[in-house]
Amino acid sequence: MLGFVLRRLLLLVPTVLGVSLVTFALVHLVPGDPAAFAGRDRDGVAGDVDTEAVARGLRRRYLLDEPLWRQYLHYLGPFDLSPRGHTAFGGSGESPWNGVLALDLGTEFLRPQVEIAGELVRRLRVTLPMTGLALFLAYLIAIPLGMHSALRRGTLFDRAATTVVFALYAVPVFWAGLLLQQALGGAGLGWLPTLGLASPDGGELTGLAGFTDRLRHLVLPVTCYAYGSLAYLSRQMRAGMIEVVSSDFVRTARAKGLPERTVVLKHALRNSIVPLVTLFGSVLPALVGGSIVVETIFDVPGMGLYVYESLLRREYDAVLGAVLMGAVTTVAGVLLSDVLLAWVDPRVRIGGRASA
Amino acid sequence: MTSRTRIGLALLLALAGAAVFAPLLASDLPLYMKGANERAYERARRTLPIAVEEFESTWDFAGLTYEGFDAALYRMEIDAVRSRLDTLASGLPEPQAARLEGFRSEFDTTVSQHRVEGPTLVELARQLVLELELADEDDENGVILEAAASFPLLAALRPSEVFFAGTWIVATVAFLRRGVRSWTRITRGLLLAAALALATGLLAGDPRTVGLKDGLADGSVRATTVVFPPVAFGYAETHLEASLQPPGGEHWLGTDGLGRDVLSRLLHGGRLSLAVGLLTTVLVLGIGVALGALAGLFGGRVDFVFLRVVEVVQSFPSLLLVLAGVALVPAREVHPVVTIAVAIALVRWTGIARLVRGECLRLRELEFTLAARALGFGGFRIAFRHLIPSAMPPVLVAAAFAASDAVLTESAISFLGLGTGPPVPSWGGLIAAERDLDIWWLQLFPGFLVFVTVVACNLVGEGLREALDPRARRERRQLHTGLEVPA
Numbered sequence: 023m024l025g026f027v028l029r030r031l032l033l034l035v036p037t038v039l040g041v042s043l044v045t046f047a048l049v050h051l052v053p054g055d056p057a058a059f060a061g062r063d064r065d066g067v068a069g070d071v072d073t074e075a076v077a078r079g080l081r082r083r084y085l086l087d088e089p090l091w092r093q094y095l096h097y098l099g100p101f102d103l104s105p106r107g108h109t110a111f112g113g114s115g116e117s118p119w120n121g122v123l124a125l126d127l128g129t130e131f132l133r134p135q136v137e138i139a140g141e142l143v144r145r146l147r148v149t150l151p152m153t154g155l156a157l158f159l160a161y162l163i164a165i166p167l168g169m170h171s172a173l174r175r176g177t178l179f180d181r182a183a184t185t186v187v188f189a190l191y192a193v194p195v196f197w198a199g200l201l202l203q204q205a206l207g208g209a210g211l212g213w214l215p216t217l218g219l220a221s222p223d224g225g226e227l228t229g230l231a232g233f234t235d236r237l238r239h240l241v242l243p244v245t246c247y248a249y250g251s252l253a254y255l256s257r258q259m260r261a262g263m264i265e266v267v268s269s270d271f272v273r274t275a276r277a278k279g280l281p282e283r284t285v286v287l288k289h290a291l292r293n294s295i296v297p298l299v300t301l302f303g304s305v306l307p308a309l310v311g312g313s314i315v316v317e318t319i320f321d322v323p324g325m326g327l328y329v330y331e332s333l334l335r336r337e338y339d340a341v342l343g344a345v346l347m348g349a350v351t352t353v354a355g356v357l358l359s360d361v362l363l364a365w366v367d368p369r370v371r372i373g374g375r376a377s378a
Numbered sequence: 379m380t381s382r383t384r385i386g387l388a389l390l391l392a393l394a395g396a397a398v399f400a401p402l403l404a405s406d407l408p409l410y411m412k413g414a415n416e417r418a419y420e421r422a423r424r425t426l427p428i429a430v431e432e433f434e435s436t437w438d439f440a441g442l443t444y445e446g447f448d449a450a451l452y453r454m455e456i457d458a459v460r461s462r463l464d465t466l467a468s469g470l471p472e473p474q475a476a477r478l479e480g481f482r483s484e485f486d487t488t489v490s491q492h493r494v495e496g497p498t499l500v501e502l503a504r505q506l507v508l509e510l511e512l513a514d515e516d517d518e519n520g521v522i523l524e525a526a527a528s529f530p531l532l533a534a535l536r537p538s539e540v541f542f543a544g545t546w547i548v549a550t551v552a553f554l555r556r557g558v559r560s561w562t563r564i565t566r567g568l569l570l571a572a573a574l575a576l577a578t579g580l581l582a583g584d585p586r587t588v589g590l591k592d593g594l595a596d597g598s599v600r601a602t603t604v605v606f607p608p609v610a611f612g613y614a615e616t617h618l619e620a621s622l623q624p625p626g627g628e629h630w631l632g633t634d635g636l637g638r639d640v641l642s643r644l645l646h647g648g649r650l651s652l653a654v655g656l657l658t659t660v661l662v663l664g665i666g667v668a669l670g671a672l673a674g675l676f677g678g679r680v681d682f683v684f685l686r687v688v689e690v691v692q693s694f695p696s697l698l699l700v701l702a703g704v705a706l707v708p709a710r711e712v713h714p715v716v717t718i719a720v721a722i723a724l725v726r727w728t729g730i731a732r733l734v735r736g737e738c739l740r741l742r743e744l745e746f747t748l749a750a751r752a753l754g755f756g757g758f759r760i761a762f763r764h765l766i767p768s769a770m771p772p773v774l775v776a777a778a779f780a781a782s783d784a785v786l787t788e789s790a791i792s793f794l795g796l797g798t799g800p801p802v803p804s805w806g807g808l809i810a811a812e813r814d815l816d817i818w819w820l821q822l823f824p825g826f827l828v829f830v831t832v833v834a835c836n837l838v839g840e841g842l843r844e845a846l847d848p849r850a851r852r853e854r855r856q857l858h859t860g861l862e863v864p865a
């Protein structure tokens with residue numbers, strides 16, 4: 023088991039290298055660089071400074087004029103290749119180490135005071151509660167829903183539930199978000215706030231009032247995050263349950279006269295829940311990465327929005343940092359799936375053959 | 379074919395039909411018009427001498443072999459003159475028609491023989507133009523145009539549009555007849571579509587269609603009969619005085635901020651959404667089958683590298699990668715539909731590739747492969763004639779879901795503002811154009827169409843999966859009869 027985990031962790035290295043290389047190439051090949059945005063406000067209007075001079079300084083400092091491979095090595099580390107970098111590479115030795123291998127994700131180009139690693143953590147604090155809550159709700163509803171559907175197969179309830187789930191599966195997220203905003207927001211029933219995390223004057227609200235305010239802001243984005251996974255999970259649950267219910271050991275359980283409740287909850291549920299548990303690993307990246315679309319619609323300053331805005335502003339290092347974090351989570355998620363599977367299902371043995 | 383697949387396919391065909399026939403369903407040009415287009419006539423009349431002069435300026439040297447002679451320009455100028463003559467000829471009464479024909483034959487002789495006798499062509503053209511002046515209040519002696527029949531909309535069709543329309547009809551006939559009975563007929567149908575497409579190519583670029591609707595409104599085009607398509611608005615036709623109208627009334631689904639008809643824009647925008655879906659599916663299938671088969675058939679190191687590459691691709695936040703890819707290619711150089719389709723395909727091929735790889739690994743061990751090998755068939759033949767075809771059924775299921783995923787992804791990209799730009803955006807872009815929550819009709823309808831498209835693709839996929847899965851089939855029978863059916 024330990025060997026298996028170690029082996030898989032080792033395979034993480036080529037994956038993360040590959041991801042960083044592709045992302046690096048991609049974001050650097052997109053026309054324009056962050057220096058072009060220097061000294062300008064959000065709308066691209068130049069301030070009082072000489073933008074050209076600022077841009078030149080930035081390009082020199084961050085090696086933006088150098089060949090891409092040098093920039094990549096600089097980013098990857100552990101040596102700093104800039105003029106202020108390691109003496110072995112012609113630098114002044116002021117800051118010899120840099121890059122991912124030196125555990126440094128760098129700072130933003132245009133706001134050098136912002137550490138990317140710190141910013142990622144800040145964004146995670148926004149995204150994670152939302153996606154976590156959404157996923158929790160999705161599991162909470164999907165498991166009983168799928169179970170009921172499977173046990174009452176062919177009934178009106180099953181057909182209705184299956185149809186609704188099937189439809190939910192096809193609803194574009196941005197559409198759902200806009201319609202929810204319209205129906206429940208100020209333009210419609212006016213029940214819920216549609217933008218941001220808290221009311222502008224929310225800082226003054228304390229205790230219960232502040233909590234409800236934040237909760238009310240969460241409802242719509244969390245719904246948007248949840249319904250897709252809900253549809254997927256309940257479909258899986260229903261399919262798994264149907265398979266288990268028609269298997270021999272359930273028939274045996276029924277034949278020996280166990281109450282239906284015990285058959286379903288003890289025999290069938292435990293077995294049909296296995297695939298859902300392992301699915302948890304594959305949703306981990308979405309949990310961490312958030313969603314560009316949802317966060318754009320509801321103006322939530324989370325991971326998704328950060329990555330997207332960084333891409334638009336050509337903040338190379340910010341995009342790279344976020345993508346690398348996502349990649350590590352993905353691989354970790356797959357590993358977690360395998361380990362979870364072995365844990366909940368003793369029949370599964372891992373480590374013997376590489377189960378890729 | 380299960381009923382779900384048929385419903386899904388029917389929906390898809392309907393959507394594709396709306397997209398394919400969009401130019402005939404929604405346009406600012408009439409399908410049929412009987413009338414006198416004085417507007418186009420006047421424009422052609424005024425510019426004829428100029429066109430002839432331009433032609434002569436290239437022609438002067440054509441007989442000689444002079445270095446700067448531009449053959450393409452020369453032909454263009456000839457076309458310019460001819461199209462004006464055609465415009466003037468339609469609805470022209472005798473005796474002026476005869477005069478026009480006289481000039482036309484003079485022009486043709488000049489072109490074929492590179493020379494002219496007597497007065498030059500420009501002088502002739504100036505004379506002709508004076509004689510062809512229209513009658514008005516001051517001048518009773520001028521020309522009064524006769525009403526002539528024309529099909530402006532058909533003349534404005536592009537060859538590719540005609541070809542796709544033909545293909546759609548062939549596909550629909552095959553669907554209604556529940557499968558392909560004869561491939562010869564399908565081929566013939568497609569050939570016919572291609573021939574029609576070439577024929578429209580000859581009609582294309584009729585100058586009489588420019589500004590026709592404005593002309594009808596201000597009276598410079600006098601028509602006795604006009605038949606507009608069901609939605610009589612072009613997708614880029616603005617009516618600022620009628621902006622942001624809610625659905626109902628003249629504009630069935632309302633208008634946007636510039637007073638453009640929403641229904642017309644939906645019909646035309648769907649062409650882009652569906653084109654991306656179709657192209658992406660084809661690309662995903664191509665990449666996935668090729669790489670998956672390579673890994674599954676060769677195994678070993680090839681397989682190891684394949685799995686690492688798959689892992690890398692799957693470790694990306696895919697939407698972000700697509701966004702970066704789309705931003706990479708300027709829309710001027712490559713059509714955004716192509717860029718978006720390629721970007722999505724490059725991220726989403728892994729599912730099908732892994733499926734094909736798994737199938738190949740499984741099938742490779744089965745008896746029929748052994749039999750093929752025993753018959754002495756080579757590796758290529760076994761791979762292409764036996765293994766890959768046998769791996770196809772589950773791949774088709776995956777392709778249906780890949781299509782729905784492509785449509786969803788494209789709509790999200792366009793929603794974020796990186797999709798297909800003007801003159802008409804795809805469905806996602808139509809939603810993004812207006813974020814004001816009060817103007818619900820601009821958001822409801824495009825999203826609904828994306829939803830229907832995705833539902834249709836999923837229905838096809840579900841149906842295919844059910845049809846291919848023996849266990850599901852058994853269950854169905856069980857449900858109907860209440861009896862156990864042995865496996």
